[in-house]
Amino acid sequence: MSTDPIVPLDPNWPKASLAEIRALLTAPGAKFELDTVDIGGVPTKVWKNAPPTLRILTQLVRAYGPREFTIYDDERVTYEANYRAVSHLAHRLREMGVGKGDRVALAMRNLPEWPVIYFATVSIGAIIVPLNAWWTGGELEYALNDSGAKLLFVDGERHERLKTCYDKIPALERAIVSRARGDLDGAALLDALIGTPGSWAALDDIGLPEADVLPDDDATIFYTSGTTGSPKGALGTHRNFVTNIMSSGYTAARAMLRRGEIPPEAPEHKTMLLVIPLFHVTACSAAMMTLVAAGGTMIFMRRWEPELAMEIIQREKVNMTGGVPTIAWQLIEHPNRANYDLSSLESIAYGGAPSAPELVKRIYEEFGALPGNGWGMTETTATVTQHSGEDYLARPSSAGIPVAAADIKVMDVEGRQDLPIGEVGELWARGPMIVKGYWNKPEATAETFVNGWVRTGDLARIDEEGFLYVVDRAKDIIIRGGENIYSSEVEDVLYAYPGVMDCALVGVPHKTLGEEPAAVVHLAPGASASESDLQDWVRHRLAGFKVPVKVLFAPETLPRNANGKILKKDLKALFVSDEVG
Structure with missing residues (x-):
C-alpha cells in the first residue's frame, strides 16, 4: 500500500507506466539493453552496454580531457591530468612488484590522490582495499592483516595513527604517504612517485601498462561489519562497479520519461559536491562511478561545514550534493542560507540512514531540487533500488524500485519461501552488483550468498507496483x-x-x-x-x-x-x- 504524495503532483503524471518505460529503455538496441551472462555458475541479467572493466573505463574517460575531474580547495585536476597520474602510478606499482590479485590498501580522506590510487590499482588487475579513515589504529591494523595487503597508501593523519602498528602487519611491504605531517619513519612519499596534483598535467603520456583484466575479476575489498565477530571484507568485481554507471543512468532516464521528457543522448556535465567519504560504496560506487562515466566534476571538502558548503555551491554552480540526510537538514536549517544563491542545485540525494518524509518535502519546496534516495549495502556495491523525482514525492517512505538489472524478493525468516505482496520478511536481492562473497570467510559467505542472491538481513515489504519499504534491520545495525x-x-x-x-x-x-x-x-x-x-x-x-x-x-x-x-x-x-x- 503506497502513501499519499506529500506535495501536489501534476495530475497528468505519470505519463507512462513503470512497465512501459522498462520495456522501452531495455529494448534490443537501446542504451539500457539487458543481456544474460554466467556469473559464478548463475545466469545473471547484466547491462549489455556497460564498460567491461574499470581499466577500460579509465581509458574511455580520458576523452573528457581538459574538463575538471576533481576540485579540492585551490587544487583543480582535469581528466587528462588524472589519467597521466593514474598511468604513472600504475607503472610504479608494477615496479614495486604489485601484480594481479595483490591487495593494495588505501586509508585517507577524500583527496585528489584517492581516485588516482583507486584507478591505478584496479587498472593492473590488483585489488584495492579502501579503509575507513575514521577507524582507530587497531581497527585499521585488523583490516590490513585480514586483507593481506602488501602495499598501503595513507595520508599524513592516518600515517601518524598507524606508526605504532606497522610492525604488527607482517604482509605489509611498504607504506606510501601523501601530505605527510611529520617523520616518514621508513615510509615513502607519494610525491616522489607521481608529484603533486598541480604537476600531474605535465607528466609524460606513457599510458597504462599492459594488463589482462576481465569483468568478473576481483577488484575491491570494502569492509563491512556483521552483528557478530570481526569485520568482513566484501569482495567486489569490476562488473560490480561498472554496473552502477548504467543503473544510475537508467534511473535518471526513467524519472524523465515518467514526467514526459526525453532523456538526452549524451550524458550532461554535472558538478557534485561530494561530502561523504569515498571509502564507502555509496560514494565510490553510486557517486564516483556515475560521475566519472558522465565526465562530471567532483568537489571535495576537508570536513563538512554547512556554510562553507553553501559558499562552494554558489561559487562552483554545484548541481548535486547529499549523501546522508544530515547534509540536507543542515543546509535547510542553516540561519544564513538566504545569503547564498543555491539555485544551481538540481538534486539532493542520499541513502545510508533513515529519513523523514518531511525532509523529502522540504528539499522540494525550499530548494526547488528533486530529492532522491535508494537502497543498497556494501554487499550490493551500493545501488539495487533507486527512488527519485515525482515517484519519491509520491512515496516518501519507500526506497524505490529495483533497477532493471536487479531483482528483489521478500522471504520468510527461514529463507524457504517467498512472501506475498505487502507482507514483511527478510529482503533478498540479486543482480550484477552483488559481490562474490566475503574475503577469506567461506562460512559467512555460504550463509549470506545463495545462488546469486544476497540475504540482506533487512526486514522489508514490497508493494503491488514493486516499491520497496525497509521497515527494520534484522541485522543489529545502528546507522x-x-x-x-x-x-x-x-x-x-x-x-x-x-x-x-x-x-x-x-x-x-x-x-x-x-x-x-x-x-x-x-x-x-x-x-x-x-x-x-x-x-x-x-x-x-x-x-x-x-x-x-x-x-x-x-x-x-x-x-x-x-x-x-x-x-x-x-x-x-x-x-x-x-x-x-
Missing part, C-alpha cells in the same frame, strides 16, 4: 549519519569494562543523523562506573562515532525473550523518559 555502527562490536567493548555484567546498544532517533548509539548497562553488585567512564572506555578503543551518546544504568539484568535475546525494542523506550526500572 548514524550514514556510518554503520554494529551493536555487538560496541557491546563487546563495554563488556570488557570491569564490573559490566549486562549491556545492550540501541539506536535512538536523531533529527539530522537518523539515529545515534545509546547504551543500557547493568553493573555487578559492588561495581561502580559513570556515564563518562564508559564513554571514555569506548572512545579509547573504537572510532568516535561509535561512542554511546548516552548511557543508562539498569538495576536488574536486561529484559530478554524466551530465546534469551535482549528485548532491544523495550530498551529504546527508556531513552524517551530517561528512566530505567
Whole structure:
C-alpha cells in the first residue's frame, strides 16, 4: 500500500507506466539493453552496454580531457591530468612488484590522490582495499592483516595513527604517504612517485601498462561489519562497479520519461559536491562511478561545514550534493542560507540512514531540487533500488524500485519461501552488483550468498507496483549519519569494562543523523562506573562515532525473550523518559 504524495503532483503524471518505460529503455538496441551472462555458475541479467572493466573505463574517460575531474580547495585536476597520474602510478606499482590479485590498501580522506590510487590499482588487475579513515589504529591494523595487503597508501593523519602498528602487519611491504605531517619513519612519499596534483598535467603520456583484466575479476575489498565477530571484507568485481554507471543512468532516464521528457543522448556535465567519504560504496560506487562515466566534476571538502558548503555551491554552480540526510537538514536549517544563491542545485540525494518524509518535502519546496534516495549495502556495491523525482514525492517512505538489472524478493525468516505482496520478511536481492562473497570467510559467505542472491538481513515489504519499504534491520545495525555502527562490536567493548555484567546498544532517533548509539548497562553488585567512564572506555578503543551518546544504568539484568535475546525494542523506550526500572 503506497502513501499519499506529500506535495501536489501534476495530475497528468505519470505519463507512462513503470512497465512501459522498462520495456522501452531495455529494448534490443537501446542504451539500457539487458543481456544474460554466467556469473559464478548463475545466469545473471547484466547491462549489455556497460564498460567491461574499470581499466577500460579509465581509458574511455580520458576523452573528457581538459574538463575538471576533481576540485579540492585551490587544487583543480582535469581528466587528462588524472589519467597521466593514474598511468604513472600504475607503472610504479608494477615496479614495486604489485601484480594481479595483490591487495593494495588505501586509508585517507577524500583527496585528489584517492581516485588516482583507486584507478591505478584496479587498472593492473590488483585489488584495492579502501579503509575507513575514521577507524582507530587497531581497527585499521585488523583490516590490513585480514586483507593481506602488501602495499598501503595513507595520508599524513592516518600515517601518524598507524606508526605504532606497522610492525604488527607482517604482509605489509611498504607504506606510501601523501601530505605527510611529520617523520616518514621508513615510509615513502607519494610525491616522489607521481608529484603533486598541480604537476600531474605535465607528466609524460606513457599510458597504462599492459594488463589482462576481465569483468568478473576481483577488484575491491570494502569492509563491512556483521552483528557478530570481526569485520568482513566484501569482495567486489569490476562488473560490480561498472554496473552502477548504467543503473544510475537508467534511473535518471526513467524519472524523465515518467514526467514526459526525453532523456538526452549524451550524458550532461554535472558538478557534485561530494561530502561523504569515498571509502564507502555509496560514494565510490553510486557517486564516483556515475560521475566519472558522465565526465562530471567532483568537489571535495576537508570536513563538512554547512556554510562553507553553501559558499562552494554558489561559487562552483554545484548541481548535486547529499549523501546522508544530515547534509540536507543542515543546509535547510542553516540561519544564513538566504545569503547564498543555491539555485544551481538540481538534486539532493542520499541513502545510508533513515529519513523523514518531511525532509523529502522540504528539499522540494525550499530548494526547488528533486530529492532522491535508494537502497543498497556494501554487499550490493551500493545501488539495487533507486527512488527519485515525482515517484519519491509520491512515496516518501519507500526506497524505490529495483533497477532493471536487479531483482528483489521478500522471504520468510527461514529463507524457504517467498512472501506475498505487502507482507514483511527478510529482503533478498540479486543482480550484477552483488559481490562474490566475503574475503577469506567461506562460512559467512555460504550463509549470506545463495545462488546469486544476497540475504540482506533487512526486514522489508514490497508493494503491488514493486516499491520497496525497509521497515527494520534484522541485522543489529545502528546507522548514524550514514556510518554503520554494529551493536555487538560496541557491546563487546563495554563488556570488557570491569564490573559490566549486562549491556545492550540501541539506536535512538536523531533529527539530522537518523539515529545515534545509546547504551543500557547493568553493573555487578559492588561495581561502580559513570556515564563518562564508559564513554571514555569506548572512545579509547573504537572510532568516535561509535561512542554511546548516552548511557543508562539498569538495576536488574536486561529484559530478554524466551530465546534469551535482549528485548532491544523495550530498551529504546527508556531513552524517551530517561528512566530505567
